[in-house]
Amino acid sequence: MRGEAKRRGPLGRFWGHLTTITYHKWLVFCYCRRLGLVRQGLCHDLSKYSPAEFWVGVKYFQGDRSPNDAQRKAEGCSTAWLHHKGRNRHHLEYWIDYDPAGTGKLIGNEMPVKCVAEMLCDRLAASRVYLKEDYTAASAWEYYQRGRDHYILHPNTRALLEKMLLLVRDEGEDKALAIIRREILRR
DSSP states (O other): OHHHHHHHHHHHHHHHHHHHHHHHHHHHHHHHHHTTOHHHHHHTTGGGGSHHHHHHHHHTOOSSSOHHHHHHHHHSSOHHHHHHHTTOTTSGGGGEEEOTTSOOOEEEOOOOHHHHHHHHHHHHHHHHHHHGGGOOTTHHHHHHHHHGGGOOOOHHHHHHHHHHHHHHHHHOHHHHHHHIIIIITTO
């Protein structure tokens, strides 16, 4: 798909990026709705349509991975990602700040449960979008495992996210989402 996106030219990258982010947003909405988080699903990733994120996404669109990775490799950082993570509470990076104890270390602050649930939906949808027919109930867990050691997360947030990801992996989406809605979000 990567070569195909380049062969399509700017207009092809425009439509490819627009349809990819819209499909991702639709999947997140569907997952969030199943958890009873309709408003979060509707508002999810609206910043991806802002000029600061959208046009970078078009420029670096490949179709099989995030354009943020490509911008990071080409330019040394992803301005689209820096814009995105600072505006979307479902990203763990939104919650990173300096330790108030004055250690100078960065720490992860505890995320609200609804934000962790939206993060789960985001990870499931991204796995579906990029893996396509290779997606399994274990895909989001496997992706998380690859980066787990460098994530800066509050211990309670880490435990909750891992619990949710493992539920999906072990029970499948339908059963896991029902359990999360009934037992975790209803508290």
